[in-house]
Amino acid sequence: MRLLLIAPPGSGKGTQARRLAERYHIEHISTGELLRQQVAAGTPLGEQAREYLDRGDLVPDQMISDAVLAAVVEADHRGGFLLDGYPRNLAQAEQAQRWAASNGVAIDGAIYLDVSRDELLRRLLGRGDEPVKVGKGARTDDNEATIRHRLAVYDAQTQPLIDYYRGRGLLLAINGEQSVDQVTTDIVGQLSQRTPTP
Ligand code: AP5
Numbered sequence: 001m002r003l004l005l006i007a008p009p010g011s012g013k014g015t016q017a018r019r020l021a022e023r024y025h026i027e028h029i030s031t032g033e034l035l036r037q038q039v040a041a042g043t044p045l046g047e048q049a050r051e052y053l054d055r056g057d058l059v060p061d062q063m064i065s066d067a068v069l070a071a072v073v074e075a076d077h078r079g080g081f082l083l084d085g086y087p088r089n090l091a092q093a094e095q096a097q098r099w100a101a102s103n104g105v106a107i108d109g110a111i112y113l114d115v116s117r118d119e120l121l122r123r124l125l126g127r128g129d130e131p132v133k134v135g136k137g138a139r140t141d142d143n144e145a146t147i148r149h150r151l152a153v154y155d156a157q158t159q160p161l162i163d164y165y166r167g168r169g170l171l172l173a174i175n176g177e178q179s180v181d182q183v184t185t186d187i188v189g190q191l192s193q194r195t196p197t198p
Pocket of ligand 1: 008013015060087092124141
């Protein structure tokens with residue numbers, strides 16, 4: 001199973017990705033988490049990425065694409081992947097497409113979680129008050145100004161990917177404003193209609 005999650009901040013990408021990765025025995029690759037870990041470890045990539053994360057801007061494509069595609073190659077050899085947060089603009093989508101074609105990899109679906117703006121804000125502002133989970137890179141982007149900027153960046157750069165994947169017959173549009181369990185059930189239901197995987 002090879003899946004992409006393209007949905008706005010706070011829509012439940014991370015929440016659903018963890019569940020789907022467990023269900024399908026595939027690797028969950030979160031680009032945000034990958035970057036936060038690099039920042040926490042003080043690597044050169046992390047040092048370069050920090051200011052973008054703090055502002056809520058996308059890091060430059062090349063900074064993320066090399067790291068992600070290397071992780072995807074590894075994961076694909078181990079049975080599949082779920083990319084949470086990549087691609088995030090048309091240039092990344094085109095790069096992923098070229099990579100998939102030259103490696104003979106076919107994507108099974110691009111999952112879009114549809115959640116209203118009010119609900120996204122409610123969830124993200126609420127999460128800013130949650131304690132940081134052990135082992136996770138700390139989030140420095142859950143304050144109101146940065147949350148609003150992340151949503152604006154999503155609108156401008158990531159939302160066009162919905163039509164991009166719909167046009168390729170790969171989009172799974174899911175109502176993300178239901179219980180966590182129901183969202184998972186709907187994703188699994190839609191996937192089972194298009195792939196033989198249980
Ligand atoms: P990233 O880490 O991907 O953050 P994000 O897109 O802003 O998304 P979030 O993690 O905030 O939300 P989520 O959709 O995962 O929802 P979650 O499950 O946590 O990216 C961070 C930054 O990294 C970017 O701003 C950028 O700088 C950089 N970056 C990453 N990828 C990049 C790329 N490809 N190119 C360039 N830069 C990149 O849920 C949110 C909250 O809602 C939680 O509290 C959760 O418990 C709750 N919740 C979840 N589901 C439900 C539900 N059904 N009902 C009620 N509450 C729910």
